[in-house]
Amino acid sequence: xxxxYSNHGIDISAPxxxxxxxxxxxxxxxxxxxxxxxxxxxxxxxxTVKQICNLQWPTQDHLYWPDLDIDLxxxxxxxxxxxxxxxxxxx
Numbered sequence: 001x002x003x004x005y006s007n008h009g010i011d012i013s014a015p016x017x018x019x020x021x022x023x024x025x026x027x028x029x030x031x032x033x034x035x036x037x038x039x040x041x042x043x044x045x046x047x048t049v050k051q052i053c054n055l056q057w058p059t060q061d062h063l064y065w066p067d068l069d070i071d072l073x074x075x076x077x078x079x080x081x082x083x084x085x086x087x088x089x090x091x
Contacts, residue, residue: 023039024036025052034078043070050067051068054066
């Protein structure tokens, strides 16, 4: 889904999941590829491919996975060590 904000003259593609592995998944946001490791983002560990791929980009700096009720800033994906976990994964 395209972001809710508008940048006239800039072609903004929807975010895309490029690959899912045992260690995490690769995400394409505009022209930037980001790796989301399950070790740093444990909420995704037991998610299905369909749940991970159902991704929304509601604002320029945030992503949302509605099936998982996960909301992350892009900065937390770029620099996960700067954002300690504030919630534990559901067991």
